[in-house]
Amino acid sequence: MxxxxxxxxxxxxxxxxxxxxxxxxxxxxxxxxxxxxxxxxxxxxxxxxxxxxxxxxxxxxxxxxxxxxxxxxxxxxxxxxxxxxxxxxxxxxxxxxxxxxxxxxxxxxxxxxxxxxxxxxxxxxxxxxxxxxxxxxxxxxxxxxxxxxxxxxxxxxxxxxxxxxxxxxxxxxxxxxxxxxxxxxxxxxxxxxxxxxxxxxxxxxxxxxxxxxxxxxxxxxxxxxxxxxYNNLSVKLKKVPNTDIVNKQNYDKLCELVVSQKLYKNADLKIGNLSSAIDQSPRNVSALINKFYEGNFYDFVNYYRIEEAKSLLKNTEGDMTILTILYESGFNNKSVFNAVFKKMVGVTPSAFRKNHITTLYG
Incomplete structure (x- = not known):
């Protein structure tokens, strides 16, 4: 036995x-x-x-x-x-x-x-x-x-x-x-x-x-x-969201929380974390993002990560490497960072930094 x-x-x-x-x-x-x-x-x-x-x-x-x-x-x-x-x-x-x-x-x-x-x-x-x-x-x-x-x-x-x-x-x-x-x-x-x-x-x-x-x-x-x-639940939420909650005011509140608390810097951020921060169900948060951002959860979070990365890349006074910047922005993988950055900005992070320096100093 x-x-x-x-x-x-x-x-x-x-x-x-x-x-x-x-x-x-x-x-x-x-x-x-x-x-x-x-x-x-x-x-x-x-x-x-x-x-x-x-x-x-x-x-x-x-x-x-x-x-x-x-x-x-x-x-x-x-x-x-x-x-x-x-x-x-x-x-x-x-x-x-x-x-x-x-x-x-x-x-x-x-x-x-x-x-x-x-x-x-x-x-x-x-x-x-x-x-x-x-x-x-x-x-x-x-x-x-x-x-x-x-x-x-x-x-x-x-x-x-x-x-x-x-x-x-x-x-x-x-x-x-x-x-x-x-x-x-x-x-x-x-x-x-x-x-x-x-x-x-x-x-x-x-x-x-x-x-x-x-x-x-x-x-x-x-x-x-x-x-x-699970990492991304936006395609798995079957219940209908509360239409009274899904409005521009709550979406703005969500965006404000993401920025003020720098939630996007958490590389393991999940939709459940956002729902806890705004005190709403995951399906309502997913509906807010889908309706007002017109994208999925990861597109929404990556937008703020890329904006943070662009700000750090423009800082000519510091000597941060691109690897450091991607971690500071909330990414944990270099290839993913480069792919998302190029998709949203149109150029690679190194090209973006080079273009910015050229614009400043000729």
Missing amino acids: LDLLQQIAAFNFLLFTGLIWYYRKKLDHAIFIFSFFLLGKGLTMLSNLLLGQVIFPGERVALRAGVIMNSFLFFYAPFLYWFTLSVLKSVVPIRKFSIHLLPFLFFLLTNIALITMAVLEYKGTFFNHLLVFRNSIEALYYAQVLGYTGVSLWLLYKSESKGLIFDKIVKWLKQVLWIFIAIWIVFFVSSLFNENQFMADSLSALGIVLLLVLSNVTLLLVLGSPEVF
């Missing part, structure tokens, strides 16, 4: 990872980060099946692959923390976060070294010392998991409200993290019952069932709360 549950759970996590990667362009960047948590957990459970010889029994290659995959014990907890940061602070670049993956890389290299020596049939003193060292590192797994989860919870509880949509995702994430802490405590307690196999297996089965429930609840939340997790 326990082996079957692990197989189902491993398949479940890896399937959800694949689905998120397939639809990553439509989903919020934070969900893409969350998929690496699912990947790490799925590979870890798969490694348990390989090491226990539940699948491919007697195959040395499978056993060695299980040892390598076991390195992912130290992989997924940092991504849960990164997911929390992405929810709270929008974009957190990989170069700033990569230091958190060092324990995983160190454990991975240690496992690769052990496998290499086993293949070469080197079983000397160094191999034995390295094996003891590797097992000592593995013992820190629960401390790492609980540490990252605890810090994530602390960040969520100290965060300030940014609107209804933000509060909704924070509330959900708090629940997810508390349940994960409970799950990892269950797994830790199960590891203590070395002499009572029934109790150990029962607790492990409970932990796996909770993981399955939580992963499926996460998927249901993504499907049930598209305004939180």
